[in-house]
Amino acid sequence: MRHADSRELTPRGQRVHGPLIITYHYIRENAASGPPALSPTDFRRQLDLLLERYQIWPLSHIATMVAEGGFLPADVCALTFDDGLNEHYTVAYPELLQRGISGTFFPSSGPLLDGVLLDVHQIQQVVAAASVAQINERLRDLLERHAQKELLSALRRAHANSTETSRFDEPNLRFLKRALQRDLPNGLRQEVVHALYAEFVGVPERTMSAELYATLPQLRQMVRGGMEIGGHGSSHPWMTALTRAELEREFVESRRLLGEVYGSGAVPRNAVFCYPYGDHDLAVEREARRHGFAAGVSTEHGRVAAGARPFAIPRVDTTHVLEFISGEL
Numbered sequence: 001m002r003h004a005d006s007r008e009l010t011p012r013g014q015r016v017h018g019p020l021i022i023t024y025h026y027i028r029e030n031a032a033s034g035p036p037a038l039s040p041t042d043f044r045r046q047l048d049l050l051l052e053r054y055q056i057w058p059l060s061h062i063a064t065m066v067a068e069g070g071f072l073p074a075d076v077c078a079l080t081f082d083d084g085l086n087e088h089y090t091v092a093y094p095e096l097l098q099r100g101i102s103g104t105f106f107p108s109s110g111p112l113l114d115g116v117l118l119d120v121h122q123i124q125q126v127v128a129a130a131s132v133a134q135i136n137e138r139l140r141d142l143l144e145r146h147a148q149k150e151l152l153s154a155l156r157r158a159h160a161n162s163t164e165t166s167r168f169d170e171p172n173l174r175f176l177k178r179a180l181q182r183d184l185p186n187g188l189r190q191e192v193v194h195a196l197y198a199e200f201v202g203v204p205e206r207t208m209s210a211e212l213y214a215t216l217p218q219l220r221q222m223v224r225g226g227m228e229i230g231g232h233g234s235s236h237p238w239m240t241a242l243t244r245a246e247l248e249r250e251f252v253e254s255r256r257l258l259g260e261v262y263g264s265g266a267v268p269r270n271a272v273f274c275y276p277y278g279d280h281d282l283a284v285e286r287e288a289r290r291h292g293f294a295a296g297v298s299t300e301h302g303r304v305a306a307g308a309r310p311f312a313i314p315r316v317d318t319t320h321v322l323e324f325i326s327g328e329l
């Protein structure tokens with residue numbers, strides 16, 4: 001999916017105004033062997049800066065205003081936390097509580113209901129532990145063993161012709177991540193990811209899963225403390241690449257998790273869905289609505305401008321927040 005131009009100018013060159021929805025992932029000290037993270041100190045600093053300039057609202061309030069098509073204030077911001085990470089409970093939640101503000105958390109259901117370590121995190125750990133060249137070499141060996149030697153070069157040719165971009169990764173890394181997250185055939189893809197994870201990381205997946213994610217009791221406690229929990233799929237797939245049946249399962253399991261967190265029958269009607277990797281199209285949006293979600297947030301970059309669609313609400317990653325606060329964007 002094409003990302004909006006980062007300067008956020010309308011065709012007439014006016015700046016776009018509207019609420020700011022911020023995306024957080026890892027909030028921890030950066031470790032040499034781990035994926036890039038926002039340090040807890042920088043997180044606290046960012047919260048305090050935001051509080052000086054914005055009213056911080058629960059995301060569902062902004063989503064409701066978008067759905068109603070009304071006026072969207074520019075001095076409002078919402079905080080969203082993807083993937084149900086452990087530090088969202090241990091680090092983010094206490095900071096939000098202390099400041100009397102709410103955040104919206106998007107755990108995938110697979111880790112909580114089935115104890116799995118999501119592909120996305122296996123791949124992040126592999127990429128943090130080995131170089132692109134090392135991973136490519138092993139990947140070639142693994143595919144050769146499955147008599148799929150030509151597959152990688154075919155994918156590389158397809159990727160070279162694609163207009164897909166990434167705000168964060170250089171092209172070789174982006175190609176590798178897309179191949180492992182989405183482009184290799186299902187079944188083989190999972191097998192290859194598990195094999196690379198076992199070789200380059202080696203921590204048993206169940207152990208890593210138990211360390212990486214917040215637990216159900218923790219999420220329930222966060223709800224009692226005024227936080228919102230939304231859907232983020234079950235296995236964290238690229239949703240536009242799924243079959244109908246697979247897509248159905250992702251939403252059914254997301255709802256099942258929300259039932260476990262809120263108590264079935266108590267899942268809020270304004271629950272929001274967060275598309276894994278921000279990947280969505282009209283068919284995915286329709287399914288999100290059909291499964292009882294009131295809105296959908298993506299990774300399209302920018303403020304929530306007038307006319308935004310409730311199932312395609314843009315966000316801004318924490319790494320770009322300072323540019324917005326300083327008025328550059």
Ligand SMILES: [Zn+2]
Nearest residue numbers: 082083276277
């Ligand atoms: Zn995610």
